[in-house]
Amino acid sequence: MRASTDPRAATADRYREFADMEARGLSACYEAWAHGVADDPATVALIDRLPAPKRQPNLVFSAARFHGAPVSEYGEFGSWLAGHWAVVSATCLSHSTQTNEPGRCAVLLPALAALPGPLALIEVGASAGLCLYPDRYSYRYLAGDEVERMLHPAAGPSPVVLDCSLTGPVPGPAELPEVVWRAGVDLNLLDLFDQADVAWLDALIWPEHDDRRARLRAAVQLARAEPAPIVRGDLNDQVEALVARAPAGATVVVFHTAVLAYLDEAAARRFTATMHRLPVRWLSNEGRSVVPAVTERLRARPAASTDFVLALDAEPIAFTEPHGRALHWLDERGSSPRR
Numbered sequence: 001m002r003a004s005t006d007p008r009a010a011t012a013d014r015y016r017e018f019a020d021m022e023a024r025g026l027s028a029c030y031e032a033w034a035h036g037v038a039d040d041p042a043t044v045a046l047i048d049r050l051p052a053p054k055r056q057p058n059l060v061f062s063a064a065r066f067h068g069a070p071v072s073e074y075g076e077f078g079s080w081l082a083g084h085w086a087v088v089s090a091t092c093l094s095h096s097t098q099t100n101e102p103g104r105c106a107v108l109l110p111a112l113a114a115l116p117g118p119l120a121l122i123e124v125g126a127s128a129g130l131c132l133y134p135d136r137y138s139y140r141y142l143a144g145d146e147v148e149r150m151l152h153p154a155a156g157p158s159p160v161v162l163d164c165s166l167t168g169p170v171p172g173p174a175e176l177p178e179v180v181w182r183a184g185v186d187l188n189l190l191d192l193f194d195q196a197d198v199a200w201l202d203a204l205i206w207p208e209h210d211d212r213r214a215r216l217r218a219a220v221q222l223a224r225a226e227p228a229p230i231v232r233g234d235l236n237d238q239v240e241a242l243v244a245r246a247p248a249g250a251t252v253v254v255f256h257t258a259v260l261a262y263l264d265e266a267a268a269r270r271f272t273a274t275m276h277r278l279p280v281r282w283l284s285n286e287g288r289s290v291v292p293a294v295t296e297r298l299r300a301r302p303a304a305s306t307d308f309v310l311a312l313d314a315e316p317i318a319f320t321e322p323h324g325r326a327l328h329w330l331d332e333r334g335s336s337p338r339r
């Protein structure tokens, strides 16, 4: 477990690691804030009033932005946080980090399109369910600066366009898969019809990522037009019943992205055993050491420490950028061809 998410780690270490390992290169603002917190004992003392699992940088910064903290240098942020600690800490206690990133569909799509259709999709850890619409988004796959492939839903171009850089021998989906049924489960599902929930999803997006913010708004509109049933509960307790509800004749795909890191090892192993037992295809997109059955089969290392591993039925097939911006397909031996 990373120090940034490990509740046993000292708060200053959690923030320093978050700055260096997670924010660097992705958010100059969060990198500066996290370094600033790590070096500021007064702010660390404030954050230490929260229960340890709630001291995560991503949660505290998102709660601050939810309450209007401006993008700024650390000095200004530190003062702002001290002045707004009551509301920020209440939001940290009542909310959790559950970023819902439809962009992740861009890295799931080639694997989904290669399966025999039609598909019945079940997302475990669905948050608000925005990754349940891979057939409703448009995709712009890039090779370097060139558009290598553009894909649209059967009904025509989508208001949500997902950009993704491709490397490696990616199987080329010629069209989007047919999805005949979709459903999800989440411990703490967010309601797309609730403005406060949507505002929280917005606050979870890092400051400089305006493209993701615009995409969130468009994806929320799209999903509201076709709401997928999402049940509240633990994925281990609910997944089997959801699989039983899937229509006959469809390939049932159980998938998850950025979820299993929240489970302890016993729960992750229980879920893995369920996936091997049920008549489903299992598509996993998680950090490289999160799913033991996938990690054991890895024969290459992702280029970046933050990269996820995409695995079908526990077999690694690609490395992916955590928000779906890039996909590096592995060769048939699971090795990583030159980029």
Ligand SMILES: C[S@@+](CC[C@H](N)C(=O)[O-])C[C@H]1O[C@@H](n2cnc3c(N)ncnc32)[C@H](O)[C@@H]1O
Pocket: 097, 098, 099, 100, 101, 102, 104, 124, 125, 126, 127, 128, 131, 185, 186, 187, 188, 189, 233, 234, 235, 236, 256, 257, 258, 259, 262, 263
């Ligand atoms: C970081 S979010 C990812 C959401 C979505 N999969 C995506 O990629 O956009 C992780 C989600 O997993 C959910 N989650 C964590 N542990 C869970 C569990 N044991 N059962 C069900 N959902 C869980 C959280 O509530 C949260 O909504």
